[in-house]
Amino acid sequence: MRTLPRYKLLASIKTADAFSDYIRLLGILWSFDEELDNGQRNTLGQPYKLNGRMIGNRFAVLPMEGWDSTPDGLPTELTQRRWQRSGASGAKLIWGGEATAVRHDGRGSPKQLMLLHRTATGLGRLRQLFVDSHANHHDHTEDLLVGLQLTHSGRFARPNNDHTLEPHILYTHPLLNQKFRLSEDYPLLSDSEIDELIGDFVKAAVYAHSIGFDFVDITHCHGYLGHEFLSAVERTGRYGGSFANRTRFLREIVNGIRRDAPGLQIGVRLSAFDMLPFQSGLDEIDGTQVPLADTPILFLSARADEADRLEGFRAGADDYLTKPFSPQELIYRLQALIRRSQGQSYTCVDVGALHIDPSRQEVTAGTQVVPLTPKEFNLLYLLARRPGMVFSRVELLQRVWGYTFVGNTRTVDVHVNRVRRKLAHFNGAGIQLATAWSVGYKLLPTHDAAA
Numbered sequence: 001m002r003t004l005p006r007y008k009l010l011a012s013i014k015t016a017d018a019f020s021d022y023i024r025l026l027g028i029l030w031s032f033d034e035e036l037d038n039g040q041r042n043t044l045g046q047p048y049k050l051n052g053r054m055i056g057n058r059f060a061v062l063p064m065e066g067w068d069s070t071p072d073g074l075p076t077e078l079t080q081r082r083w084q085r086s087g088a089s090g091a092k093l094i095w096g097g098e099a100t101a102v103r104h105d106g107r108g109s110p111k112q113l114m115l116l117h118r119t120a121t122g123l124g125r126l127r128q129l130f131v132d133s134h135a136n137h138h139d140h141t142e143d144l145l146v147g148l149q150l151t152h153s154g155r156f157a158r159p160n161n162d163h164t165l166e167p168h169i170l171y172t173h174p175l176l177n178q179k180f181r182l183s184e185d186y187p188l189l190s191d192s193e194i195d196e197l198i199g200d201f202v203k204a205a206v207y208a209h210s211i212g213f214d215f216v217d218i219t220h221c222h223g224y225l226g227h228e229f230l231s232a233v234e235r236t237g238r239y240g241g242s243f244a245n246r247t248r249f250l251r252e253i254v255n256g257i258r259r260d261a262p263g264l265q266i267g268v269r270l271s272a273f274d275m276l277p278f279q280s281g282l283d284e285i286d287g288t289q290v291p292l293a294d295t296p297i298l299f300l301s302a303r304a305d306e307a308d309r310l311e312g313f314r315a316g317a318d319d320y321l322t323k324p325f326s327p328q329e330l331i332y333r334l335q336a337l338i339r340r341s342q343g344q345s346y347t348c349v350d351v352g353a354l355h356i357d358p359s360r361q362e363v364t365a366g367t368q369v370v371p372l373t374p375k376e377f378n379l380l381y382l383l384a385r386r387p388g389m390v391f392s393r394v395e396l397l398q399r400v401w402g403y404t405f406v407g408n409t410r411t412v413d414v415h416v417n418r419v420r421r422k423l424a425h426f427n428g429a430g431i432q433l434a435t436a437w438s439v440g441y442k443l444l445p446t447h448d449a450a451a
């Protein structure tokens, strides 16, 4: 089996040729000029117009915090030096400068900057140091666009000690809670606490405006709180579930800023998707870790051989695209998968002698109805949609009973046995709920059951 290329740090690639070779190896079709023009002829040196403002060139400094503030959240000499160097660099867009907490409990480190009433003047001076440094090394400063990144570290908050997480979470994440040893009943931020936090973001934005920043970045990236909202599908209430609810936090901050700091521009650094928690390498992909049963799976892989593709489909892929690929084709395929999966919960499944109809919550064997409780139905339906795929007990518990269910995996065994007993009245109905020893269960059509 071929091995996947190891991803390299871009900074370790020193020449255009090496870059070219590397992206070809990754299957990325991307052409670029191997020689850069200097000065005004360089595309990156050209101004860029945004919302009526002219930004002097197309170089941007990405947010990069050094966790070197004072305990009060004010810049230290090190912070100041970093911003001065950004100013000297010549980049005209400073995207957010660095993550700055809107209140103490949201700091990612006790040394993270904070923007509060008492720190606003100090942060204003920090911005001015950047502008002055730019003025000393370059001619204009009116074509700068300088923002400040506002954040709450949420699940990854360490406000009092660099080694101690003090998480604020929106929902019980099946993997992250486990990874950071948070119990299933670890308290969630309440809707009213979120309302209060929105107020803190708006206040911080008003301070940012008053001390001269052109925009604020309402961070929705890197797993911090803003980002966690986007995936709070399991959360109930005003900030979870539907897309409208999951974006309410952001939209309310934006409304508040437009109301209280008119003219301040707003940016959002957004992590648009999370990776599915697969290990690399097909061997480990059994699909059992995909958090939601309804999540369609597209494999985008450099492994283009037929054997690899077939193995991908056997492992549960709904689609498989090989590199190099056309980005537009990828988009169309994803749209098709989403379109289909949105109706998936109403898709009937035929397996063995069973016909499973989720719209009627009904399972029939020939003309007879198999009498199942709702939980038994959901369990059977989940297994039947991917015959042969092993579901662990924990996963079945999460998907059928929900992440917030307080119970143990014995519940799953009890229900599987009940479904088995009911199917026995129909001579097994052409399927077997097989035990995958020490893991969980899978559904097999009877002719495969011995495999």
Ligand SMILES: Cc1cc2nc3c(=O)[nH]c(=O)nc-3n(C[C@H](O)[C@H](O)[C@H](O)COP(=O)(O)O)c2cc1C
Binding pocket: 010, 062, 063, 064, 065, 066, 097, 098, 099, 149, 221, 269
């Ligand atoms: C030391 C360090 C601090 C960073 N701080 C922030 C931050 O405050 N906010 C943010 O959005 N990204 C932050 N990042 C991420 C960077 O903005 C950037 O996306 C990342 O380093 C990837 O780019 P690179 O491959 O050029 O390093 C930080 C990265 C590093 C290495």
